[in-house]
Amino acid sequence: MKLSQRLREPLLLRHLLFRQWRNRPGRALTTVASVAVAVGAVVATWVAADASRAGYRRLTEAIAGVPSVDVSARAGGRWDATLLPPLVDLSGVRAVVPLFYRPTLLRVGEKRVREIAVGVDVQQLVATGLLKMHSGEACTRASEVVLSSSLAEGLGKKIGDEVLFFARRGVRRLTIVGLAEPESMRWFAEGAGVIMEIVSLEDLSNAFGTIDRVRVAIESSASRDQVLAGVAARLPASLVAEVPAGRASLAEDVLHSSDLGLDFVTGLTVAMAWFIVGNAMLMNITERRRSLALVRVIGGTAGQMRRFVVGEAAILGGLGAVLGAAAGLAAAGPISAGISRALQAPAASLLVHPLVVPVSILLGTAVAVAAAWWPASQAVATDPLEALSQSPPKPAAGVSWKLIATAIVLWGVAGAILVLVIAEILPPRASVPAGIAMTLAFVAMTPVVLPFLARMCARLIPSRWHLEGTLALEQILRQPIRTALTTGVLVVAVSNGIGLGHAIRDNVDDVLGWYVRMLRADWVLTGTGQAPAAVPNISAGKGAIGTETGSMEKALAGLPDIERVEAIGITMGRVAGGACVIVSRDIPDTLPLPLNPIKATEAEVRGALARGEALAGTALARRTGIQPGDTVAVEVFGRTAEVKVAALAVDYTSGGSSLHLRRDAAQKLFGVRAADIWLVTAKPGTAASLREPLQEIAEHNSMLLRSLGDLKAFIDRIIGGVVGSLWAILGLGFVVGSLGVANTVTMNVLEKKRTLGLLRAVGMTSRQVTRMVVLESILLGVAGGLIGLVGGMSTALYIQLASQPLLGHPIRISFRPSVVAVNLGAAIIVTALAAWIPARRAARLDLLEALSSE
């Protein structure tokens, strides 16, 4: 046959097609609705997932400041700035900022204050908006300096005043020409409160032409991974590009698993779309088997019938896809806004990737066509006389070994990829398609286990409903493929809900447990980037300035009803060639260790810390290969010291890329004294009375005062937002599942019209018919839910194992009855509700019309 004839063929039978649509609008509409629901779900999930990721990004930026990438010497230490290749032309790069740090001593009147000075191109930073001035201007000369406004206030200094700067080359008199906003310094200052022109600071330090690192500021819309790759590609072998180990990484760490979860959910929604559309097409064609057989008898070829059916699928699928894309976009707006609210991140206009709509429409149409192909082929392969006989299609006999083999292959693939991800041969993201394959394996097993489960569940139907239950069960068992497709949607939704629910809750509980242990106090004072060592001594009266570092401690300890004060300092450093965060803190003997050491007792670790050894975070250890007992070179602000690692610990500071030392050890090794966090524990029953005096100290030092309850609430809000956004997307899965079930049950009713008419004609009441339809739906819900339970627990385990390379430590997996109960309950309720309207429709069928229907 010529191509032109083939292309015209679907049009030849257009009268038949249009008349069939007009005669049975319900069938055509439910097919369109299936595709619309499927495509809408994919679009909404895709856009919501993108919104979540954008929200996460804004959240982490709000905490960490400007996103950036660091360039450092691979061997550590300062390096020749001329080695840096041009980077500013790279896509996504906002600015390239060389940085030079040095601890210094400032003399203010009779007082000496230890501070960190940072050398940058101050004018460039101010001009690009990366440094905001509170007042004054950027320094340009060697004799000029900019202070952070909070440091200046603490020192009692203003623009035009002078400070003495103690440097290697002697003492330099510097004039304060500007005061910078501390918030805007956070992303590069690393605790420094003094800003100078980089050339001037290098000169003062007798280190002209060398820098500590280069911080590449990234545009907020750019991908950090892409910029990192672009930067790394240009660097010489002696330099390395890496993500700075920052203070915001707690949020990022929680979000790593969530990010995988979002990919998982999006992929599974696509899988659900396949099931829904496949089911709709199967039933669409099954219902017309007689018409198709008749046309074949009078001379239609198998190819003509197939093209007719597939052509119809393309038209209905295309229409459904367009409607679904529109509906998905309409739903995505409120969902994205809700997610932004939940994350307490600034709301942004709806992010719609340019590919979302065209890909979804193409996908919907292609899925409809593909889904129609197999049932069309089955229909034309059926004996036309059998199809003409008006008897329902014969049920499949026995277990399909192909399905079991498919399930085994899918499990095998998933397992193999998981092993490669854990071994870090494949990136963590590779676990997403593999996890989806594993879920689909459970779906493939559904036709095998469903008859058994359905029979077991049917036994629970009360005996007074025996007839309805028997008929409902018979319908399920008679159509294994259709039932499997319907139940597949539920299996995916429940697996999603239980699997991701467990994974998220386990992750969140781990983080919360860490936080409670790390920040055990009644009150927490946190700095905005630095905490000046000189603070007003409240006990000596307002305006009096302490003279030494430790005066903050004295000021706090001088308050009545204080039981204990602990200080925590957080400093950027490098260990074994990689960036990390050095956490130095007081570790009172009377309290448990703030971290949980792995394979070491508290007494051993306490003794080791007292000797100046360190605890390494598991992520740092995993990344650098550090083992307990190793001695590593640690570099902080240009000073390198050898530190022995006593043990590893599960830590969420900087995602576990951390080294914990006692504060006195950190001071001795690196000269680090400044504290970023102060933990204040009150005597029993007196915590509330400390709010006012602590608030005064906090204000004087530009620190933020929170009670532990406030802090927990703040963390809960962040985590709650993350979890909430994921549950919203998971909830979409149940909505899609319910619409899929409703569609299936509706089409079941349409197909069984004649049978239902017969049942009513022989005396079945409309209530019994309703009950039968609803029971069929509930049996599907329970069976699908139980299969989904097994799938979900496997998914939870899978996600946790696949997240290990990201987190660097195993997470305790628990069984959460509430998560299981909510998901199973949702499956049953959703299917029961979804069946209600079709059930009522079935009960109200006109008997004569039903009996004479095809």
Add this chain to the structure above:
Amino acid sequence: MPILQAEHLEKTFAAASQAGAAVAAVCDVNLAIEVGECVAITGASGSGKSTLLHMLGGITRPTGGSVMLEGIDLATLDDDALALVRRRRIGFVFQRYNLLPELSLVENVALPLVLDGVPFLQSNAAAMSSLETVGMEHRAGHRPDELSGGEQQRGAIARALVAAPAIVLADEPTGALDSVNSRRVIELLHRLAIEQKQTIILVTHDASIAREAGRIIRVQDGRIESDLPSTGALRS
């Protein structure tokens, strides 16, 4: 040369379950139909006459033997080629009419031509002509559910004739009709056989209808019991 010839034709249906036995619906049937003949295949219910008709019409493949239509062995044709034969060379009339409920009468009649890619105007004209032949042109625009049983069956006959087939096979064409409409249908077939020399094979359990044909083949237990000329009005 016979227009239709069957040699050692057999059809055995496999057992539905392991406990059952295979059913030999047709056993070793040999027959030859000449152009213009009107043959009635008769027998009791379950005798295999409909199965025989379906094999002669290429709707069911035999499990043994051959069917030659205009010299072509139907067993050598694949499914698509068989469909073309059914479309162009065979007209089928069923007991239950089997008109597509969504289409009007003229559209049902035109369907074999539409499947063959005949342009709309041409196929429509041919369908109207066929409806005139059976006296149903005044109901061309009506849907099947708006017609009586007899009218639907006449419409089905028109569809069977529209492609000018070599042979018309009718399976119990009056089985679902009352006596008046049965008479009308038989008279129509009579006219086609006599006036247009159309070759017709019809299956019936009604001896009085079978007698109207020019030749009666009696089938019992899947075998031809007798194959005799009739004295009936449809004798060519």
